[in-house]
Amino acid sequence: MRVIQVQEPGLFTTVQDLGREGFGPLGVSASGAGDAISLRLGNRLVGNVEGAAGLEMTLLGGRFVFPEGALLVLTGSDFGATLDGEPVELWTAFEAKPGQTLRLGPTRSGARCYLCVRGGIAVKSFLGSASTHILSGLGGFDGRALRKGDVLDTGAANGLTRKRKLSARAVKTMEPRKVLRVTPGPQSLWFDEASHRLFYGSTYRVAEDSNRMGLRLEGVAIPMPPDGARQEETGRNACPTRGRGGMISEGVALGAIQVPEGGLPVILFVEQQTTGGYPKIANVISADFHSLGQLRPRDEIRFDRVDWETARDLLRQQEEFLASEEVILE
Amino acid sequence: MLVPLVAPCVRYTFAGMDTSLSQDARFQCASDQSLLVYFGQEITRHAHRQVMKLLRLLQLEPVAGIRNLHPAYCSLLVKFDAPRLRHEEVEAILERYLERLDEVILPEPRHVEIPVCYGREFGPDLADVCAIHGMTPARAIELHASAKYLVYFLGFVPGFAYLGELPTGLVTPRLATPRRRVARGSVGIAGNQTGVYPFATPGGWRLIGRTPIKMFLAEQDGLSLLSLGDRVRFTPISADRFAALEKE
Numbered sequence: 001m002r003v004i005q006v007q008e009p010g011l012f013t014t015v016q017d018l019g020r021e022g023f024g025p026l027g028v029s030a031s032g033a034g035d036a037i038s039l040r041l042g043n044r045l046v047g048n049v050e051g052a053a054g055l056e057m058t059l060l061g062g063r064f065v066f067p068e069g070a071l072l073v074l075t076g077s078d079f080g081a082t083l084d085g086e087p088v089e090l091w092t093a094f095e096a097k098p099g100q101t102l103r104l105g106p107t108r109s110g111a112r113c114y115l116c117v118r119g120g121i122a123v124k125s126f127l128g129s130a131s132t133h134i135l136s137g138l139g140g141f142d143g144r145a146l147r148k149g150d151v152l153d154t155g156a157a158n159g160l161t162r163k164r165k166l167s168a169r170a171v172k173t174m175e176p177r178k179v180l181r182v183t184p185g186p187q188s189l190w191f192d193e194a195s196h197r198l199f200y201g202s203t204y205r206v207a208e209d210s211n212r213m214g215l216r217l218e219g220v221a222i223p224m225p226p227d228g229a230r231q232e233e234t235g236r237n238a239c240p241t242r243g244r245g246g247m248i249s250e251g252v253a254l255g256a257i258q259v260p261e262g263g264l265p266v267i268l269f270v271e272q273q274t275t276g277g278y279p280k281i282a283n284v285i286s287a288d289f290h291s292l293g294q295l296r297p298r299d300e301i302r303f304d305r306v307d308w309e310t311a312r313d314l315l316r317q318q319e320e321f322l323a324s325e326e327v328i329l330e
Numbered sequence: 331m332l333v334p335l336v337a338p339c340v341r342y343t344f345a346g347m348d349t350s351l352s353q354d355a356r357f358q359c360a361s362d363q364s365l366l367v368y369f370g371q372e373i374t375r376h377a378h379r380q381v382m383k384l385l386r387l388l389q390l391e392p393v394a395g396i397r398n399l400h401p402a403y404c405s406l407l408v409k410f411d412a413p414r415l416r417h418e419e420v421e422a423i424l425e426r427y428l429e430r431l432d433e434v435i436l437p438e439p440r441h442v443e444i445p446v447c448y449g450r451e452f453g454p455d456l457a458d459v460c461a462i463h464g465m466t467p468a469r470a471i472e473l474h475a476s477a478k479y480l481v482y483f484l485g486f487v488p489g490f491a492y493l494g495e496l497p498t499g500l501v502t503p504r505l506a507t508p509r510r511r512v513a514r515g516s517v518g519i520a521g522n523q524t525g526v527y528p529f530a531t532p533g534g535w536r537l538i539g540r541t542p543i544k545m546f547l548a549e550q551d552g553l554s555l556l557s558l559g560d561r562v563r564f565t566p567i568s569a570d571r572f573a574a575l576e577k578e
Contacts, residue, residue, distance in 0.1 A: 021409070024400040025385060026554050027484035126549060136488045136529050136546065186360045248373060249485065249492070251400025251407025253361035274400050275485030275492075283361035286412055308417065311362035316413040 002068040002154045004117065009146035010062035010104065015121050016140070017053040019270065020129035024251065029272045031131040031139065034212060034293030035112050037174055037322070038076035042116035044328055045073040045093045047161030052120030053130035055146070057113045059296065061104020062146065064115070066096040070154065071118035071161065077110035077294060091166035110176055110294030119157035133271060134212065162330055170327040176294035181287070181306045181314070185257060185280030187247070190225035198222055199281055200303055204265065208297045212271040215295060221263030222281065249277040255284030255292065257303075267292065287314035355380070355428050357421050363412035365420050367428075368405045373494070377404035378482055382559055383434040387427050396420070401483045401558060403492070439480075439561045444526065446475070446517050446564045447572040448539035453517065455536035459502050471566055473497045474517075474538065479524060481560040489528035489546030489554040493562055496522045508534030515541045517564065528554075539564075542576035 006013075016039065019032020033039035033056055040050040061079035066072075073093045074081050081088040081104045088094055088102070096102060104113065123130045123141050132140025141152060191199070198220050207216035252258070256268045258278040267284060268276070269292060282303060284292055295301065306314070321327065356368045367384065369377040385401050388408075395415045400407035410420050448471045449456040460470050479493035496519055504520035509532060512518070516527045518535025527533055528545035541564075545555050556562065567575070 021397040022399075023488075024398045024407070024409070025389075025484065025558065026488055027486060027490050028488045030398065133488070135531060138488070183359070183362055186358050186366055248371075248403050248405075250366065250368075250402040250405040251360075251364075251485075253364040253407065253409065255361060273486045275402050275483065280360075285362050308359065308362060312413045312416065315362065319413070 001122070001156070002066070002070060002119070004070070004121075004152040004154060005065040005067065006062060006146050006148060006150040006152065007065055007101070008063040009148055009150070010057045011060035012058040013062050013146040014056050014132040014134065014140055014144075015053050015123050015130055015146075015152075016056040016132060017130045018051040019131050020127045020139070023127055024274050027274050028127065028133070028136075029270070029274050030254070031133045031212070031271050032129070033112075033114065033131075034270055035076050035110075035114070035176075035290045036293070037290040037318075038112070038114050038293075039116070040322070041091070041166060041170070041174075041327070042073050042075035042114045043120070045075070045091070045164045045166065046071050046116050046118040047157070047164075048116065048118065048120050052116070052155070053123060054114050054116040054121060057104060057115065059111060060106050061113055063104070064102045066100060066102070067098060069098040069100070070096050071163075072096055072102065073116050074104075074113055075116065075166075076113045078108040079104040079106065079113040080108055081105075081113075089165075091171055093161075093163040093165065095163070107296065111296045112293055117154050118161065119155035122153040122155045135271060165329050167326055167329050170321075173321060174290065176291040177288055178291075178299065179302045179304050180291060181285045181304050181311070182257065182282035183285060183306060183308060183311050185282045186250075187225075187279035188281050190279050191222065191259070191281050192225070195222050195225070195281070199265070200305060203300050203302055206295050206297050206299045206301065210295070210297060212269055214269050214272065215267040215292065217265045217267070217301075219264070222259045222265065223263060224259065224261065225279065247277050247279055249275050252276040252280070253283055255286070255289060256280045257282045257284065269293075285311040285314060287311070287318045355384075355424075357417075357424070359417050360407060364407055364409045365417055365424075366405055366407050367424060370404050373403040373482075375480075378480075379436065380404075380431060381406050381483075382436055383431045384424075384427060385558065386436060387430060387434050391427075393423055396423075400485070402485060403482050436559060439559050440557070441561050441563070442556060444517075444541050444543055444562060444564050445567040445571065445575060446539040446541050447567050447569055448474070448517075450569075452540040452569070452572070453538040455505075455518075456538045459500070459519070459536055459538060462502055463499060465499070470500065470538065473500050474519070474524065475564045475566050477563075479562045481556050481558055481562060483558055484554055484556065487527075487529055487531055489556070491525055491545075491554075491556040491560075491562070493524045494522060496524050498522075502536055504534045505536060508532055512537065513540060515543070515545070517541060539566075540572070542572050542578075
């Protein structure tokens, strides 16, 4: 079995695949790659199934050695990678010869860079997924971020596939957005028109303590809707989870934008809590999830409201484009 | 920018002429790939039973394209495959499940005892809770351990059970500023709820004790100690017993 030696783990590097769905009733969120599209494309570029496990590096990459060699690709953000000192192109499969060292540095673009290897990273599956769930210390490699000296197994794969690269058009199309498109959150009606104007008219900055659980935003605070006030106005149309004395905790969706006390929005991300007790003003659309995964602390973002039909069309178009022949070049 | 104040995706289902309350559910889009089903506007045992019944029926007869379910006090979040399914289609499917809730038989609740060492370093907020209510630690412990709690749902993090209801004498607001790290096994109270932190996480509940029991286990050991609908009782134990149980 081929292995990867971790000489330096980087700032925060975890094993991720597309996550584990179906365990919400246990309080287990799906987790999975923050930028799932980059992981999916990376896997295709080295001839894996889209959902194979790869390494997700955050802001600062690591140093890896491949004693038996490997077919590799880097996707997502540019971490200035070199292979034995030679620059490595993003989105293009390459071969590491036995003993060669892949070195990555600080990001030059977004938050996350993916290293995919032919055969995938082999770890013990937890609830059907290789994804690391940091908070609970489950899944992935020992339930934690990689450390210096770790040795990762890679999965079996027969021979090398042809080296593939992503088309220039695909790189351009998948470029992360800084204007995130959103649909109304389940409590959007609790917020008055002035609050909506503030939310959609303001630029927010991603806070330093953002992580895979959620992205905290800095900027204009959204006033909390007064308790119970709107319920009387709108009667049965009011959000039903507003009980006496405030919000009743309910299931929360990936990309939900909560407005907690203090009014600074929080976007729930892949390792999200499964339920929450804060009103949600909006929800990032699925077609923009990969953009969320590339947001760095101090990035400035805005929100653009779209209707349900548009959100659906954008996701359909994205999936159709990803499935089209013009994405991967042989 | 013009922001319409009426969300375009709010629909209702009203109970039919000859049907029971089981159909009194309401749908609301939560995101472009999820839908919330609400059973009423209050935490009631009835609403919670409806949640458990819908969850059970969806687990017994899974729907292709429904990927995840997040139950809570009186709602169920349903995550589905978008864009393959639309909200309307999921609603239509769920309507047929809702019509059958009366025939769902929930399993007999399990009764689970959780040993807790109260106070001191195990429950750093016990003294404050006592001060707020003007009671002795012994009385607070007696109250907390006297009730039989219902597991409303597991949420927040893996295996975190929302337990209700706390005896009225112990109802206490959560901390103004959450702790950055709560020790694993900590038993907290907030409002009229109580719960056990399965992992060291941030947390805003007031900590009154700690259990040596693991709340979330490996896959082969059944994962979460508690499930929806279980009944829970806390048993006070000494620090020595805590240490002994922790070693097991």
